[in-house]
Structures are given as C-alpha cells and as structure tokens.
Amino acid sequence: MKQLKQTFTHDTWVMPYLRKYKFLLLLVLFLGFMTFFSGGALMFNSGYLISEAARQPSSIVYIYVPVVLARAFGIARPVFRYVERLTSHNWVLRIVSDFRKKLYQTVERKASAIQRSHQTGDILSILADDIDHIENLYLRTVFPMVIGWLLYLFVVIGIGSLNWGVALLLLLLLGIIVIIMPLTSVATNGVREFKQHQIQHEFYTNLTDEVLGLGDWLISGRYDDFMALQKKPIKSIAKLRRKDHFYQWWRSFFVQVIVLLTVLVLLIWSGLSLTDTKAEADWIAAFALAIFPAVSPFLNMSQGLSEWPVYRRSIERVNQLDKNQPHLAPQKNLKEQFKSLKVDQLTFRYPDGPKNVVNKLSMTIKPGEKIALLGPSGTGKSTLLKLIVGDLKPVSGQVTIDDVPVSALQQDRAAWFGILDQQPYLFDTTVMNNVRLGNINASDEAVKAAIEAVGLKPLIESLPDQYQTHVQEAGKRFSGGERQRLSLARILLQDAPIIILDEPTVSLDPITERYLLDQVFDLLKNKTIIWVTHHLAGISHVDQVRFLENGQFDMQGDPQTLYRTEPRFRQLYDLDRGK
Known part of the structure; x- marks a missing residue:
C-alpha cells in the first residue's frame, strides 16, 4: 500500500485520465460485473431447472419461467461480454491516445535533454513497453481486480442474507483467492516479472549500442560474439517465462481447490438447510453451480496484481519525463535581434x-x-x-x-x-x-x-x-x-x-x-x-x-x-x- 501511495502521489499520467474518463470507467466496470453475474445467474437457474425437471412436474408451468430465464441469461452473458469488451477497449484506446500524444510532446519539448539523460535504449523501452504496460494496467489489473472484488462482496452478502455463518466461511475461503493469492503473486511472480522487464530493458539498451557499432564487430571478425551477446538475455527471459508458467499452473490449481472447497461448503449447507421439502431440494444444485463462473475473474485478479511491479516501474519512468519541466516565460519578438x-x-x-x-x-x-x-x-x-x-x-x-x-x-x-x-x-x-x-x-x-x-x-x-x-x-x-x-x-x-x-x-x-x-x-x-x-x-x-x-x-x-x-x-x- 505504501508503494501504491508513493507511485500515485505525484502521478501525472494515470490518475488524471482515470478522472477524465470516470463515467466510461464506471460503465466498463458495470458491464464487466454484469457479464459474470449473468454467467452465475445462468448456472444458478440451470441448477434449479435441472432439479425441478428431474422431479417430473405435473405441468410445464412449473419449469416455464426457469426455461425463459435460462434463455435470457444465456443471451445476456455474451451480449454483456461483447459490449464490455468494446467499451473497455474504447476507454483504453482513448487513454493510450492521450498517453502517446503526451509522450511525443514531452520528448519534443525536451528532446535534447532527454537524449543527454537517457540512452537510446531507454527511449526505445519507453516507446515500446511502458505505454503498453500502462494500457495493460487497466485491462489486466484494474478491471479484473475491481470486478473480482464486486463479485466477492456480492457472493458473501448474498449468502449472508440467508446464513451469516456460511457467509463468514465463504469470506475466509474466497478471501484466500481475492486477497492472499494476489499478494503472494506480487511477492513471488511479481519479482520475476520485474526482473524480466529489467533484462529486456538492458537488452534494448545494449542491442542499440551494439547495432550502432555493428560495423566494428564485423571488421574485427567477432560476428559469433555479437550473436552470443544477443542470445544471452533472450535465454534468460525464456527461463523466467518457464518459471512463470510453472507458477501460474500451480496457482490455478490451488484456486480450483479453493473453489472446490467452496462448492462443498455450499452443498453441505444447502443439503442441511434445504431438504425439508422436495421443492426446497431443487435449490441445492443451484447454489453449488452458481460459484463456477466466478473462477475466471478470481484467477485474473492474481495474475493482474502479480504484474503490478512492472506497471509501477513504467508509471515511474514516464512520470520522470515530466520532472523539472521549466516554467515557460512569454516569448519575445524574434524579429528583433537579441541584445546580449x-x-x-x-x-x-x-x-x-x-x-x-x-x-x-x-x-x-x-x-x-x-x-x-x-x-x-x-x-x-x-x-x-x-x-x-x-x-x-x-x-x-x-x-x-x-x-x-x-x-x-x-x-x-x-x-x-x-x-x-x-x-x-x-x-x-x-x-x-x-x-x-x-x-x-x-x-x-x-x-x-x-x-x-x-x-x-x-x-x-x-x-x-x-x-x-x-x-x-x-x-x-x-x-x-x-x-x-x-x-x-x-x-x-x-x-x-x-x-x-x-x-x-x-x-x-x-x-x-x-x-x-x-x-x-x-x-x-x-x-x-x-x-x-x-x-x-x-x-x-x-x-x-x-x-x-x-x-x-x-x-x-x-x-x-x-x-x-x-x-x-x-x-x-x-x-x-x-x-
């Protein structure tokens, strides 16, 4: 939290645009929540419909409404998903457009000073990576985190309205996924992501320097040495990515285990609470199945937050460009020669x-x-x-x-x-x-x-x-x-x-x-x-x-x-x- 506060205290790249497009952001979050809500509602309704139909009701009227709702939620989920994707990418592209315009204006305004204070590879890294990282900050971290938290609160409060004891148990179980797992990802995989970014940044800088001197490499007959220098960071990045994939597999497996425990809790609770009549028993499958659509946003929370160190570094780098901007005085008439x-x-x-x-x-x-x-x-x-x-x-x-x-x-x-x-x-x-x-x-x-x-x-x-x-x-x-x-x-x-x-x-x-x-x-x-x-x-x-x-x-x-x-x-x- 301290790092988060320090990063955004004097930020001029992220927070101003969050405020500028705040209504569009709220719409994106609403559509994202409704996407997964529709998926959960579809599974909830389907669980009830299957159970009710299995009892062979005497009239179609008993399952007519669930059938209509299944169609409605089945259509609503992809529609909300499609509109959410359009809206979120529209929102991000607007911000990235502003970012790029601001970056080019900053570089133009301080071109010589930037050239003196940044290596060519630094500038290439900003242009090639940092703006994309800030774009991904929204798509892969901000949106999944907020939507995941909304779903988390919705599930806990919804179950809490029926049984606060079960709600507290779900608060702890799902809290492992939405709180502990993301923080653990930052501490482990996030460090690996940051190291990968550092290697890639050095690779840009060194490659630029070496390519500018390519003629000397060739004249000295050291082509193989030149290629070896390029392959070394590539191999290091590949090794880090293999470790990252291995970690992600185990993290995903652990999340699935927690979801399984959550389903068991809901089955046990509903089995004990909703078996007084056959009609009540129809809700057991509904509660058990409803949790499955939340697996995807819960997984995205951990992955998105694990990339935060890289995003933080990118935010700090672009904000460095705005430091020490001189106050611009009114310009004098250059048609007159200066006096001294x-x-x-x-x-x-x-x-x-x-x-x-x-x-x-x-x-x-x-x-x-x-x-x-x-x-x-x-x-x-x-x-x-x-x-x-x-x-x-x-x-x-x-x-x-x-x-x-x-x-x-x-x-x-x-x-x-x-x-x-x-x-x-x-x-x-x-x-x-x-x-x-x-x-x-x-x-x-x-x-x-x-x-x-x-x-x-x-x-x-x-x-x-x-x-x-x-x-x-x-x-x-x-x-x-x-x-x-x-x-x-x-x-x-x-x-x-x-x-x-x-x-x-x-x-x-x-x-x-x-x-x-x-x-x-x-x-x-x-x-x-x-x-x-x-x-x-x-x-x-x-x-x-x-x-x-x-x-x-x-x-x-x-x-x-x-x-x-x-x-x-x-x-x-x-x-x-x-x-």
Whole structure:
C-alpha cells in the first residue's frame, strides 16, 4: 500500500485520465460485473431447472419461467461480454491516445535533454513497453481486480442474507483467492516479472549500442560474439517465462481447490438447510453451480496484481519525463535581434562527479560576436554549451538572453539556437526533406537557395533524382563534409540568431575542414557564433578566444593579441600551421 501511495502521489499520467474518463470507467466496470453475474445467474437457474425437471412436474408451468430465464441469461452473458469488451477497449484506446500524444510532446519539448539523460535504449523501452504496460494496467489489473472484488462482496452478502455463518466461511475461503493469492503473486511472480522487464530493458539498451557499432564487430571478425551477446538475455527471459508458467499452473490449481472447497461448503449447507421439502431440494444444485463462473475473474485478479511491479516501474519512468519541466516565460519578438547573451556565475557538477565541471563562469556575448572555446578534452567545453542552450540545469548561476533565463525560453529554443555538431543526423528521406527540417514552412525555392548557398547545388542537381534523392540511413549516401554542409543548409534555413558549433570539423580531413570553416563563417557572418574546438585552424574568423581549463577561463582575448602576448597560444597556433 505504501508503494501504491508513493507511485500515485505525484502521478501525472494515470490518475488524471482515470478522472477524465470516470463515467466510461464506471460503465466498463458495470458491464464487466454484469457479464459474470449473468454467467452465475445462468448456472444458478440451470441448477434449479435441472432439479425441478428431474422431479417430473405435473405441468410445464412449473419449469416455464426457469426455461425463459435460462434463455435470457444465456443471451445476456455474451451480449454483456461483447459490449464490455468494446467499451473497455474504447476507454483504453482513448487513454493510450492521450498517453502517446503526451509522450511525443514531452520528448519534443525536451528532446535534447532527454537524449543527454537517457540512452537510446531507454527511449526505445519507453516507446515500446511502458505505454503498453500502462494500457495493460487497466485491462489486466484494474478491471479484473475491481470486478473480482464486486463479485466477492456480492457472493458473501448474498449468502449472508440467508446464513451469516456460511457467509463468514465463504469470506475466509474466497478471501484466500481475492486477497492472499494476489499478494503472494506480487511477492513471488511479481519479482520475476520485474526482473524480466529489467533484462529486456538492458537488452534494448545494449542491442542499440551494439547495432550502432555493428560495423566494428564485423571488421574485427567477432560476428559469433555479437550473436552470443544477443542470445544471452533472450535465454534468460525464456527461463523466467518457464518459471512463470510453472507458477501460474500451480496457482490455478490451488484456486480450483479453493473453489472446490467452496462448492462443498455450499452443498453441505444447502443439503442441511434445504431438504425439508422436495421443492426446497431443487435449490441445492443451484447454489453449488452458481460459484463456477466466478473462477475466471478470481484467477485474473492474481495474475493482474502479480504484474503490478512492472506497471509501477513504467508509471515511474514516464512520470520522470515530466520532472523539472521549466516554467515557460512569454516569448519575445524574434524579429528583433537579441541584445546580449549573458553567462553569470555559472556552476555545474554532474551528480556522480567529484568536482565542478564549470566553476563560477561569467561572460557576455554581444550580437554578431564570434567566440571560440578551446581547451583540453574533459575541461567542460561541451558541458558549457549544454548549459547555454538549456540541456543542463546549473547548480548555481544562470544563462540569460536579454535578462530572460534560457530555461524559460525552451518552448521556442529552435528560434534562438542553431546547432551544428560533430555528427549531424540525416534521416532516411529526401535531401529536400532533410534540409527543410530547419524550417518546415519553408518553400522549395528557399530550401534550394540554402543548398546552393552551401555549395551543394551542382552535386545535388547532378544526381538522377536531384533534390528528391534519398540520403539513406544516417546520410551515408553522402560524405562527411557533404553531410555537414547539408546540416549547415538546415541552419541557414532555420535563421536563428545564435549558432552553436560543437567541433563540427573534427572528423574531416584538413582541406575539407578549412573549406567548411571558411564557408560557415562566411555564410553566418551576421550571426552570433559560439564555437567549441580543439585546435586553432580557422581561429582568425573569431573575435574572442577563451581557453577553458579546470572549469574556468584560463586565457581570453582576441586572436591577434593572444598571439603577441601569450606564448602558449602562439605555440599552439604555430603547431596547427605546421611550423
């Protein structure tokens, strides 16, 4: 109960939709109860009808009403079942539709932050499993549990109206099925289900990582090792499922034993209480047979609750996506150039890190200014970029654009920042569609103009399908430099005032690197640029150079002044030029 309360205390995914569709939920529960009530009533009526007919009544009138009721309950049960299935799946599909819409909006709103805080396999696990688990929470746990409890109370109260002693005995016997068995299932089989989910989640994560490096596996001749890694979790899951099936068989057998004891109790009670006359004896079979239709919902209660640990984990995972959502401030008019980007006493440390990666950094960047951030690997350059664009939340200090915290501008972040990094992703669609991602409302002419500006027009128009050429998965149809230029065309189309360059030329050869840098700074000459780099090729394009080391700026100034006054800068610059 404590875990249940903790799970739903701050839940924003399950409880709001239960309240939103509460009337439809009540209808589903009513139809589910009536399905099994009709089944029980049919068996009750049939038991009486068979007994009454066996006495060979003198007139058909004595069994006419039970015959009509048998037909009525026989028709009612499948009708209620069919309508209940339609209603419950309609209810669940409405909720799942809302779930998926909310999930995609959350991922869209926090795409970069989610990418930094979740592995690709985590996101695949959420998309592939967690939403389905929450869907099954209703179909396999909530509905069977509530319907089972309603039937339990109905049987106990119904018998209690005739004999409270027997009712108390049924309360204990059926209580084993509806209370003790579900709790036992959570403690045993539920742990197994949770372990299976963990293995499957790790499998998604590892498989994604290994598939992305599949080329290296093949080159190294370790195909068999690759396949062995995939088979290991599959075998573990298969083993857990065999144990689960074995447990379910014994649980089902035990439930059947309890039902048998319940039937014996009803037979003994009715045999002692309803044998004063032949007419009363007709009810003995009725009471004994009525309990059998309840076996199915009672079994479903244990199975549904045993899966609760998996559902709880899924609920917690999707709720994690809603945490730390920034308050969105009113967006300023982006037609006007911003006046300044300020980094004020910025400090950041990773949760598992021993020290501050960024330590009380401050700087002000003016419109149109070009800044280069240099420093050894691991000094916090990329971390600083993530803080500037809002992917990470600082421990203290803040980043502001015209005195508005960048965390409050995330809704329109694409209107503020254009980002060109080491490995820009091209989707398996046309050249036109890939470039248009920078501005989905851009015309074909505007897209072609951006492609022409980055110097790719001759290449694209020489291809058979020209601008409708598919770039293939991850853009492998083109070279590294061509992929970077297509991404640069996106940024031109995006037309954001601040451009982030996160080592965009690190994987290119020197000639292509020099050409691309010249092109970038020429095409973006009116933009504000923050450029992270390891070396000084193209450094003459920037206005300010800042060396980051131990979380602070160690050297800063314009390139010409630093070359004259800083031996370290002069040495690095000459090394990059081959002197």
